[in-house]
Amino acid sequence: MIKKLYILVVVFILSFAVLAGCSTSSKEVLVKDKVNVVTSFYPLYDFARKIGGDHVNVINLVPTGIEPHHWTPKSLDIRLASDSELFFYQGAGFEGWVDDFLKSLRSDAKVKPFKVSEGVNLIPISGDHDHEDHGKDEANHHEGEWDPHLWLSPINAKKMAENIKNALIQVDAVHQADYEANYDQLAAQFDELHAEFTNEITKLPRKEIVVSHQAFGYLCHEYGLEQLAIMGVSAEAEPSAQDMKQINAFIREHQVKYIFFEDLVSDKLAKTLARDANVQTLVLHTLEGLTDEQMKNGEDYFSLMRKNLGNLLQALQ
Structure with missing residues (x-):
């Protein structure tokens, strides 16, 4: 009985510690x-x-x-x-x-x-x-x-x-x-x-990108790009079979070489689609949040936006 009580206390303490860590505050x-x-x-x-x-x-x-x-x-x-x-x-x-x-x-x-x-x-x-x-x-x-x-x-x-x-x-x-x-x-x-x-993207021969979710409207509007999103604005809406068919057609029509995914969202769907379409994947940061590793490495808005630019240049050559 004492042993069972001890186990329950330990589980409670560990659970509380996990829950406490779930909030920044x-x-x-x-x-x-x-x-x-x-x-x-x-x-x-x-x-x-x-x-x-x-x-x-x-x-x-x-x-x-x-x-x-x-x-x-x-x-x-x-x-x-x-x-x-x-x-x-x-x-x-x-x-x-x-x-x-x-x-x-x-x-x-x-x-x-x-x-x-x-x-x-x-x-x-x-x-x-x-x-x-x-x-x-x-x-x-x-x-x-x-x-x-x-x-x-x-x-x-x-x-x-x-x-x-x-x-x-x-x-x-x-x-x-x-x-x-x-x-x-x-x-x-x-x-x-x-x-x-502005200077780099205007030189690119292609302007069409396929992204995991519809997060890059302002970036595209600013620099003359066109995005096709696998998922919706919320990054939660799963695409239908018809959506997937249209995305594959878009990839073929515009000779898309890369599908972009984000580092805080599962890349499973993007990688599955990329494999089916015989293209590769790259990260395009939304900057909605940083990973622990990015914070540790001193990344910020500007460093990640420049990484975005580099990946766009690679994908749109």
Whole structure:
């Protein structure tokens, strides 16, 4: 009996440890005398750290190695955000949990939520065109109708970073000069990255790519590419037999040599299709999150976007 009780206690302790590790907020802490910032996913975390510098403590809610589409906040995450100064989320339908999350913040919470996609021209999920009249169009459409992967255009990412800078200044005007200087440096990096994509992709003989899910609408729109997705925007919608037939036809028609998959999503379907179509696979990072290895190696938005460019150049020669 004692032995059985001991085993149960050990199992309980191990289970609790595993569950505790499933939430970023269980490992992260607020820092006194700094602006505490909570972000909803990786690009916002990366930009906030670079703009905030030594004046901010940035905590990303989604742990490394976790695909954000499959993540939902826990009570500890709500508590952490409630006690922070800023909560950055993208909006445009990316964080399906955010409305309930904001309603769950403590009534006395000092945190200021900011939707970082404000002012960015959104593309409908169909990907036909972008809307110049952003505010009016978004007001007349449900957020689920928009492609939420805004940050994969360096131009959009630059605007999102500007919104982050402005929010930091609102809550910490004392360090405005530092935030402005850090943002200017970051903006120059976005401009340089945009120029690299423009210069390199315009030289390519082909412009058609096959991707695992419909995440690259803004990247394609910016640089004249065309994507055909195996799965939908959510990375969860399985393709039908008719879809697979059309994808194979597209591959043959456009002489596609590679199918792109992501590092946080299973590559099984992409590799199966590639094998059937007698083509190869390459990674195209969505930057929705980083793996543990990428974090350890010091990868960031710019290094992974340049890897994307290199893989696009390889695939489209």
